[in-house]
Structures are given as C-alpha cells and as structure tokens.
Amino acid sequence: MLRYLTAGESHGPALTAILDGIPSNLPVSVEEIDHQLWRRQQGFGRGGRMKIETDRVDVQSGIRFGRTMGTPIALLIHNKDWRNWSEKMAIEGNAPDSVVEITKPRPGHADLAGALKYNQEDIRNILERASARNTATMVACGAVARQLLHRFGIDVYSHVVELGPIKVDRLDGTIPEIAERAERSEVRVADPEAEAQIIEAITAAKEAGDTLGGIFEIIVTGVPVGLGSYAMPDRKLDGRLAQALMSIQAIKGVEIGMGFDAARHPGSLVHDEINHRDDRYHRPTNRAGGIEGGVTNGQPIIVRAAMKPIPTLYKPLESVDMRTKESYRATIERSDVCAVPAAAVVGEAMVAWTLAQAFLEKFGGDSVEEIQDNLDAYLKRVNER
Secondary structure (H helix, E strand, C coil): CCEEEEECCCCCCEEEEEEECCCECCECCHHHHHHHHHHHCCCCCCCCHHHHCCCCEEEEECEECCEECCCCEEEEEECHHHHHCCCCCCCCCCCCCCCCCCCCCCCCCCHHHHHHHHCCCCCHHHHHHHCHHHHHHHHHHHHHHHHHHHHCCCEEEEEEEEECCEECCCCCCCHHHHHHHHHCCCCCCCCHHHHHHHHHHHHHHHHCCCCCCEEEEEEEECCCCCCECCCCHHHCHHHHHHHHHHCCCCEEEEEECCHHHHHHCCHHHCCCCCEEECCEEECCCCCCCCEECCEECCCCEEEEEEECCCCCCCCCCEEECCCCCCEEECCCCCCCCCCHHHHHHHHHHHHHHHHHHHHHHHHCCCEHHHHHHHHHHHHHHHHCC
16 A cells, blocks of 8 residues: 655765655645655764765656655656766766775675675666665655654654663653754754763774664654554564664664563563543553554553664774685775664665555545544544443
C-alpha cells in the first residue's frame, strides 16, 4: 500500500526517491522536508562532506499547490560534489587515467563482501551505493511520512541516550521537553552535563584517529491502539520497526521498551499492569514500549537503536589488497568521527515510514478525508469498549 524506491551514488549526479501510496489532499511542506535533510547533516563530529552538501529536495511529481494528488511522488536531491567527480563517475565512456581503482577493502564496510558478490574489481562500485550518503533519501521519504502521521496526531521524536562510554542518566521532563532540549544539543543529548562529556570524548577520538558509536532512542506519541498484527509474523509491528532501523548503515542492534533489560528481571517487574478508569484502559507503566504481541497498545512507542563506530578510520585497520593479496592498511575515505546524532534523525524517518505503512494498512483510503472518516469510526468503537 505504501512503498518507496531509491537510487543514486554518493558522488553521482543526484539521489532519487519515488514514493507510491501517499493519499491525496495531504498538505506537504517542501520546507519541512528540507528541514529534516538539514537535521540529518548536523551534529558534532561530522566530516567534511557536510561542509560541501547543503541538501535541498527537488519535487518532480505528485504534489500540486502544496497538496498531494494521490499519484507517485518523485524526489531529487542533487549532489553538489558531483562537479568534482563527474569524470571519475562518468555514466558513459571508458575510465580516464585519473581514476585510481580502490582495491583495499575497509574492515566493517560492505567493500569486500560487495565486491565478491557483484564481481567488481574496483571497490568504488560498491562503496558509492553502500555509503551513508544514501540515508538522505531515507530522510526525505520519512519527512513525507511524518507529515502524514502529524496530520492524524502522531509525532516522532529522538534523542541520544548513550555515546561511546558515556550514558545519559538525567532525563527529567515530558517527552516534548526532552526532545526540545536534545534538538538544541550538538549531540542530540537532553542532559547538558552528559553533552559536555560526549563532546570531549568525540574530540579525543578524532585526535586518536578513531571513531565512536552510540545508542539513540525514538519516541512516538499519539499512536492509536491496533497498528500491526499478532496474526502473521511478517505483520508484527515490532519486527517491522526492527527491520527498518537495521536497514540504516551501521545499526547493529534494536530494542523496544525495556528491550534486553527485560531479560534480566522477573516478569512481575517487566509487564505493564492494566486498569480501567474514566471509561478508558490505562497502564501505569510503559515497559513494553507501546507494543504488545506485535500490536500497538495506545501508549507511546519507545524504540532504541545501537550504532557501531564508523569503520572508516584515519588510523586504518589492516586489510588485504584484493589484486595482489598482500597485506595493506585499509583505504581511507572521507568520513565522520561520530554520526550517532545524525543517525537518530535517520531513525526517526524510518520509524515514521514504517508507522505510516501500518497506519494506512489499518485506516487506508485514497484521500486524507477518507482516512479521517475511517479513523474516527474506529476510535469511536474502541472508546466504547
């Protein structure tokens, strides 16, 4: 019902996305899409590419006078760095003498496995598409999805809860307050004390030629009960969210609610009790993270993702030249020291897209007005139970 396809290389002319299934009459702000692309480029520890690119979306189809038409939406994000790579990444002709083939795969990247899979001798043919530069299209698609969700009262937030060896322990306030403080932080952290320690840790890693990973948390409010399904494994929303987050480069783990910590406690301290007051069902806690049995239960969705340290190191690890089979230090590509804050923004986008899919599966229609009618009728019935 709702799907997207993307294309493009990191140093190619542009990144492209096609969105299919967005209903008609949805107000879409191009400025808001650009704002989400800007958020993806922020954060202390980012590399030189962020100084080159100022991402803006070019809408090619599907939106007229600020509203969707119900037809496929085509988005284009131009790569400003293309002018420096037009010869090395030319579409036609033979490779010029200026092209130096990359034959030393970087540990932790798709370089070696991709080169073997696609029978490529120049690793650039792998790393161009495997690059996290392509998360820009994820964010653009997610920016449209989050505008759809917001139209129906659902909002997506994120903040960093751990980076390198530093954990963020002080998280006082409401969800919007925490998110607002994180938004003002260079490292998307809601605690100023932890923020200072994290910036210091990133600076030290940069000086050492190393990188840092971390954990970010995404919170979604306003989610109605009943998205997802327990009936078939591939329709369980928690599984779909995990897949969506794991599709982001460098994400190595996902947990929902208490997550792995639930395995360390007895059931009496894990499951959320249920009560009924004011003609509504309530849970005094949200250890499940808003999802039970693969279905949303009406509480905020809480999901965390762990990002490994970026594998491109300025003190590169040992590798092998694929051509000579001799030992070498891995190739160095321009990269970040830490991109966890930016990954949180990409995570928001992928969570928004996945929830938009589940939302349209439940309340789908060809226009936002039809969807609103379906949602209102469903909520009326649920609230009468």
